[in-house]
Amino acid sequence: MSLFNKLVVLTLPFVPKFIVYFFAKRYIAGPSIEDAIAAIKEFNRRGIMATVDLLGEEIENKEDAMAVVHEYKNVLAAIDSKGLNANISVKPTHLGLKLDKEFCYGNIRSLVDEAKKYSNFVRIDMEDHSCTSDTLNLFKRLRTEFDNVGVVIQSYLRRTVDDVNQLIEDGANIRLCKGIYVEPRQIAFKDKEIVNYNFQYILEKLLNNNCYVGIATHDEKLVWNALMMIDRLKLKRDLYEFQMLLGVTEELREILVSAGHRLRVYVPYGKHWHAYSLRRLKENPSVASYIIKHIFFKN
Ligand code: FDA
Secondary structure: OOHHHHHHHHHHOOHHHHHHHHHHHHOOOOOOOOHHHHHHHHHHOOOEEEEEEEHHHOOOOOHHHHHHHHHHHHHHHHHHHHOOOOEEEEEEHHHHHHHHHHHHHHHHHHHHHHHHOOOOOOEEEEOHHHHHHHHHHHHHHHHHOOOEEEEEEEEEEEOOOHHHHHHHHHOOOEEOOOOOOEEEOOOEOOOOOHHHHHHHHHHHHHHHHHOOOOEEOOOOOHHHHHHHHHHOOOOOOEEEEEEEOOOOOOHHHHHHOOOOOEEEEEEEEOOOOOHHHHHHHHHHHHHHHHHHHHHHHHO
């Protein structure tokens, strides 16, 4: 990252929220459940699946976590009643991980159980490294009881290959991504090429071991590499899916869908859009630097 882009990333949190929203709104369906449902309907119409994320992360108290559970149950009911092709993605800290691990487990369990009633599925997102072990433990515990739950692994973490070696024994359903949080070098690879090689290595391991993989990247080289693996292994199309974020690389998404691959878009909605938007803008330095230049260097 250039010095200017590093500066941009450091400055973004101080940019007024209304300006961040103006540039980040392409990444978010809107503030309400109706906005998420409308976005899913449109994706489904174009042959694209969705996963719904209620925006928000660490919460202050258990009541807030219960409200999140309630809202996700409404999402599951709406998906079912409208016959949509979508599941949900949840963040453990949003469901109380940092308040009380057992309470968080109970919340995620109740969502997985609810999803099962609708023959639906819950994906547990992966947050920063302070959550990795707890999240994998939650997931492994849920897997003893449910088959409609999956987790996320990040190729930038040094520990991930070891985690994957355990997860494949269970035939886990995995979303594989690079990882988005800023982590220390002791924990995560800093070299982008190593992160990419690790992504390819892990993907091959998962596919070779019959794990269903959500290949979550917009990086065309990784997408190409995945397509080569799929071809080499002669994988049927229902054994994997590509996943992309709302508002990112629509063209690549359409190319994959037109070629007959399953693809799921991550559809975030809700009022707590700020932290998520900052992460997306940091991945998009051209827009982020445009914002900073516009605010600080105009005239
Ligand atoms: P990379 O960042 O190299 O981007 C490749 C190209 O995509 C860029 O060159 C650019 O063209 C385009 N692009 C990427 N991001 C963009 C943006 N915001 N705006 C405009 N263009 C952009 N992470 C995590 O830690 N835990 C998680 O649970 C998840 N979950 C998740 C779900 C899904 C469905 C996806 C697609 C991603 C995640 N991630 C995640 C985020 C992931 O770790 C990663 O940060 C982003 O996907 C960006 O990495 P890429 O692999 O796309 O490569």
